[in-house]
Amino acid sequence: MVGMSLKDLDQAQFDALAQETRQRYDELKARDLNLxxxxxxxxxxxxxxxxxxxxxPGEDDYTDATGADVRNYGNLAGIADIRELWGAALGLDPANVIAGDSSSLNIMFDLISYAYIWGTNDSPRPWKDEERVKWICPVPGYDRHFAITEHFGFEMVQVPMTPDGPDVDAVAELVKDPQVKGMWTVPIFGNPTGITFSPEVVEKLAAMETAAEDFRIVWDNAYAIHTLTDEFPANPNVLDIAARNGHPNRFWYMSSTSKITLAGAGVAFFASSKENLAWYSSHASIRGIGPNKVNQLAHARFFGDVDGLHTHMRKHAASLAPKFEAVIGILEERLGGYGVAEWTKPKGGYFISLDVTDGSATRVWELAKDAGITLTKAGASFPHGVDETDTNIRLAPSLPPLDEVRTAMDGVATCVLLACVDAAQR
Known part of the structure; x- marks a missing residue:
C-alpha cells in the first residue's frame, strides 16, 4: 500500500491501514521501551x-610554540598552537581567532551580555537602553540560541529556512528596522535541518545594508567539519567576505571541538574582526585571566595538524553515518508515499528535521512518549518552543547504539502514521 497518499486511499484501504497501525502501536507500547x-x-x-x-599533553610537555608555560595564568587569546591549527581548518587567519574554554555557547552568551550592558564597538548606546531589541531567528533552528535571546527579553522575529539557507529576501526586509540588532545562524549542516547555506546566501548576508550599525550575525559554525562522508564541505571565510563588502564587524564567528573530542572538555573558538576582538577582550579580560591552556595544548598535540583532524572526523563519520542511514531508510520505508511526512537528508551534522502533517507533531511526541520513546518536544526548534503549524520534530540519532536507533525510529514511524491516520479519520 506504500506509494499511495492517505488522501488517495479508498475507505477499505484507509480502514485497513488504520487497523494495522493501531495494532502496531499497541505492540510497540507492550515492549516497555526506554529509548x-x-x-x-x-x-x-x-x-x-x-x-x-x-x-x-603529558607530564613533561607544558610549553607552547612560543615557549610560554601553559600551566600558568595569562594569554586571554589562547595558545598559538591551537589557534593556528583551527585557523587552517576553517580557512581563517589565526590573528582573527581566539581560543577559549570548552563551550562556544558560553562565548555567545557573553557576547550578548556585553552588548546588552555596554553596547558593541559600533553601538550608539547599550542594547539595554534601546526601546526594544529584535533578533532574527531562522526556523527551524537551534533551541539554545533562542533561549539566549529569550533570556534577555529580545523580540525574536522568525524567517523560514529554505534548502539554501534562511530566506535572505525576508532578512533584507527586516534589517531595514534599526531595532533589529542581530541574527542566529548555523551555516553548515545546520541544527536541526542539516542544511548548508549556499554561496549566494552567504554573500547576501555579508553584503546587505542594515539600518543598525551594530547589527551582528552569530555565525555558529558548530558542524563545519562534521561530515558523514569522506568529503568535507566548502567553508567560506565570511570575515573576509564581509570586509570586502564594507561590513568588517558583521560576524561573530563561533566554533568548538565539543562534538569532536570530549564534549565536556573541549576548546571553543571565537573569530571576528580585530576591532570586534579588541572590544570582546576589553570585557573578557575583566571576566577572567585566561583559558585552560593545558587543555588547548593537549588538543594541539592530539590532532597534530589539519590532516590529523580530518582523519579523526572520518572516524566520527564511520560511527554516525550508519545511524543517519537507518533513520532515513526507515522513514522512507515506513512513511514514503503516504504524504504524511517529509524529512531532511543531511550529509553531515547531528540532526534530521522531520515535518509531519500540520497539527500533528505534538500528538506524535505524545504517542512516542507513551510508548517509551523520548523525542525532543515538538516545537523545540522554534522561539519560545512554539511551532504555530505544529509540524516539526528534531531527531538526534547520535547517542544511542545503532540497534536502538532502528528500534526507536520504527516506533516513531508508527507514531507518525497513527497521529496522521487519527487526524484524517473518516
Whole structure:
C-alpha cells in the first residue's frame, strides 16, 4: 500500500491501514521501551575516539610554540598552537581567532551580555537602553540560541529556512528596522535541518545594508567539519567576505571541538574582526585571566595538524553515518508515499528535521512518549518552543547504539502514521 497518499486511499484501504497501525502501536507500547532521541550528544563510541587526550599533553610537555608555560595564568587569546591549527581548518587567519574554554555557547552568551550592558564597538548606546531589541531567528533552528535571546527579553522575529539557507529576501526586509540588532545562524549542516547555506546566501548576508550599525550575525559554525562522508564541505571565510563588502564587524564567528573530542572538555573558538576582538577582550579580560591552556595544548598535540583532524572526523563519520542511514531508510520505508511526512537528508551534522502533517507533531511526541520513546518536544526548534503549524520534530540519532536507533525510529514511524491516520479519520 506504500506509494499511495492517505488522501488517495479508498475507505477499505484507509480502514485497513488504520487497523494495522493501531495494532502496531499497541505492540510497540507492550515492549516497555526506554529509548531517547532527544539531544545531539556524542555516543560513548565517539567519545572513546578521544581517550588519548586524557594523557596529553603529558607530564613533561607544558610549553607552547612560543615557549610560554601553559600551566600558568595569562594569554586571554589562547595558545598559538591551537589557534593556528583551527585557523587552517576553517580557512581563517589565526590573528582573527581566539581560543577559549570548552563551550562556544558560553562565548555567545557573553557576547550578548556585553552588548546588552555596554553596547558593541559600533553601538550608539547599550542594547539595554534601546526601546526594544529584535533578533532574527531562522526556523527551524537551534533551541539554545533562542533561549539566549529569550533570556534577555529580545523580540525574536522568525524567517523560514529554505534548502539554501534562511530566506535572505525576508532578512533584507527586516534589517531595514534599526531595532533589529542581530541574527542566529548555523551555516553548515545546520541544527536541526542539516542544511548548508549556499554561496549566494552567504554573500547576501555579508553584503546587505542594515539600518543598525551594530547589527551582528552569530555565525555558529558548530558542524563545519562534521561530515558523514569522506568529503568535507566548502567553508567560506565570511570575515573576509564581509570586509570586502564594507561590513568588517558583521560576524561573530563561533566554533568548538565539543562534538569532536570530549564534549565536556573541549576548546571553543571565537573569530571576528580585530576591532570586534579588541572590544570582546576589553570585557573578557575583566571576566577572567585566561583559558585552560593545558587543555588547548593537549588538543594541539592530539590532532597534530589539519590532516590529523580530518582523519579523526572520518572516524566520527564511520560511527554516525550508519545511524543517519537507518533513520532515513526507515522513514522512507515506513512513511514514503503516504504524504504524511517529509524529512531532511543531511550529509553531515547531528540532526534530521522531520515535518509531519500540520497539527500533528505534538500528538506524535505524545504517542512516542507513551510508548517509551523520548523525542525532543515538538516545537523545540522554534522561539519560545512554539511551532504555530505544529509540524516539526528534531531527531538526534547520535547517542544511542545503532540497534536502538532502528528500534526507536520504527516506533516513531508508527507514531507518525497513527497521529496522521487519527487526524484524517473518516
Amino acid at each position: 531517547d532521541l532527544t539531544r545531539g550528544k556524542p555516543s560513548s563510541e565517539q567519545l572513546d575516539l578521544s581517550n588519548a587526550l586524557l594523557a596529553l
